[in-house]
Amino acid sequence: MAAWVDAILVFAVLTNLAVLGSSRLGLCIRMVAAQGIMIGLLPVVGHWHAVDARAVGLATASVLLKGFLVPWLLHWALVEANVRREVEPYIGYPMSVLIGVASLCLCLWLSARMPLPVAAGEAGTGASALAAPVAFFSILCGLLMIVSRRKALTQVLGYLVMENGIFTFGVALALEEPFLVEFGVLLDVVGAVFVMGVAVFHISREIHSIDTDQLSMLREERR
Amino acid sequence: MAAISWANLLVGLCLAPLLPGVIARTKALFAGRRGQPLAQLYLDLWKLLRKGAVYSSVTTWVFRAGPVVGLAAAVAALLLLPLGGAPAVVAFDGDLILLVALLGALRFFLVTAALDTGSAFEGMGASREMGFSALAEPVLLVALAAMARGTGETSLSGMFGATIPGEWATQPHAMLLIVSALFVVLLAENSRIPVDDPNTHLELTMIHEVMVLDHGGPDLAFILYAAALKFWLLGALLVGIVVPLREIPPALAAATAVAGMALLAFAVGVVESCMARLRMSRVPQLLVGAGGLATVALMLELVRS
Incomplete structure (x- = not known):
């Protein structure tokens, strides 16, 4: 199953780059949803030799939440907010992709020098040599999307x-980590995205835009 | 072994002009037309070669050198090209860089010839050709570097030799990424549809066509033939990866490679029929994306060691 784990991780890298390089908000949401589904399958695929009820439960929950519920919510916010469905980045698309590729190199370099709990590529652990770099890469990509995009919705996607990325790291490397922690993180994410989705909707109704630059309008008085 | 290499070279020289015909027939099929004969480019070349050439009085020897040197570079590059697992006529360590350099020389002389006419249109086309190629060339180099790293060989004949099936078994993701990056390079370098529309004659949208407006007769024939050879070159690299048949007799391997080329031309025709040309400002995005794919493939090959 190691090849399938690698395939999922490569898919995550490609969706990250695609999200950085694409201009349509709807496409970005679908990409992140596809990524959520694939990453959600990791607990089952990665620990194929010893699948238990907890792993299946975690996979089901995260696929349902990140692949279907959250994207649906974001689509709803997109439609309701009635904004231009373009990403409007501060950094251009080719530049974002280049920064993404550069940060992938950085992550590979970094994780080659990092003592990991499970030796990469060790037989039977389901740990892939790619897991740590891809996890860090996803985190950096999310960060880049949060800081370089204008729309509030893209910042939710970056989140x-x-x-x-954190989920990948946890599932692929920290084998003994209780899945309870993962469930906790998952619940946090859903709560946060739910709040952000509703907030985006209200921001757009209040100031007729979800441009985060204009949030300064919400101040009491202008100086 | 040398005999099969020379035979493959001859196959390339003879069959390269067939591929544009296959693409055109595919597009005609999609559009519900009958389309031009498959051998249209052969007929065009024959017609052009019998004509005389007309040279503008403002052009210099650079204009006349362009098509000749371009064709020479394309034929020289074909000497380095392995087909169907059989080694190329000329093979040495690092010849992948020479292949890219020869393609660069082809382009350089075509562009200088276009600039030499002093026409504003041709200058515009030349600038675009160079701009997009500057992005496509690193993609090709990085993809070939990933192949070299994966197979441990630095000559094209070694890289596309017996190790390809093993590569597919151990690094399928990297190989898929290389294939997709090379396909984008193939489309961009040959001015096919997502980048340039070879059918348009609107000066504002074309890249390759606009550069050769002032060439006529044998010169134009050389340019068209060199362009067909360039398609054959890049296509053969792609087919060499995608068709991992190495355990069969060389003649049969060459035949499957040629069939693969025809299928590739069909695929290009399908892409051309199903897609619109990208806006000019979006093309760098496509090429940078392909560069990302190639770089990820190289990273995968580096991590494996």
Whole structure:
């Protein structure tokens, strides 16, 4: 199953780059949803030799939440907010992709020098040599999306991508980590995204835009 | 072994002009037309070669050198090209860089010839050709570097030799990424549809066509033939990866490779029929994306060691 784990991780890298490089908000949401589904399958695929009820439960929950519920919520916010469905980045798309590729190199370099709990590529552990770099890469990509995009919705997407990175790290490397922690993180994410989705809707109704630059309008008085 | 290499070279020289015909017939099929004959480019070349050439009085030897040197570079590059697992006529360590350099020389002389006419249109086309190629060339180099790293060989004949099936078994993701990056390079370098529309004659949208407006007769024939050879070159790299048949007799391997080329031309025709040309400002995005794919493939190959 190691090849399938690698396939999922490569898919995560490609969706990250695609989200950085695409201009349509709807496409970005679908990409992040697809990534959520694939990453959500990791607990089952990665620990194929010893699948238990907890792993199946975690996979089901995260696929349902990150692949279907959260994207549906974001689509709803997108439609309700009635904004231009373009990403409007501060950094151009080719530049974002280049920064993404550069940070992938950085992550590979970094995780080659990092003592990990499970030796990468060790037989039977389901740990892939790619897991740590891809996890860090997802976190960096999420961060980049949060700081370089203008729309509030893209920042929610960046947050989700970051969470996917943390999830990857937890599932692929920290084998003994109780799944309860993962469930806790998952619940946090859903809560946060729910709040953000509703907030985006209200921001757009209040100031007719979800441009985060204009949130300064919410101050009491202008100086 | 040398005999099969020379035979493959001959196959390339003879069959390369067939591929544009296959693409055109595929597009005609999608559009519900009958389309031009498959051998249309052969007929065009024959017609052009019998004509005389007309040279503008403002052009210099650079204009006349362009098509000749371009064709020479394309044929020289074909000497380095392995087909169907059989080694190329000329093979040495690091010849992948020479292949890219020869493609660069082809482009350089075509562009200088276009600039030499002093026409504003041709200058515009030349600038675009160079701009997009500057992005496509690193993609090709990085993809070939990933192949070299994976197979442990630095000559094209070694890289596309017996190790390809093993590569598919151990690193399927990296190979898939290389294939997709090379396909984008193939489309961009040959001015096919997502980048340039070879059918348009609107000066504002075309890249390759606009550069050769002032060439006529044998010169134009050389340019068209060199362009067909360039398609054959990049296509053969792609087919060499995608068709991992190495355990069969060389003649049969060459035949499957040629069939693969025809299928590739069909695929390009399908892409051309199903897609619109990208906006000019979006093309760098596509090429940078392909560069990302190639770089990820290289990273995967580096991590494996």
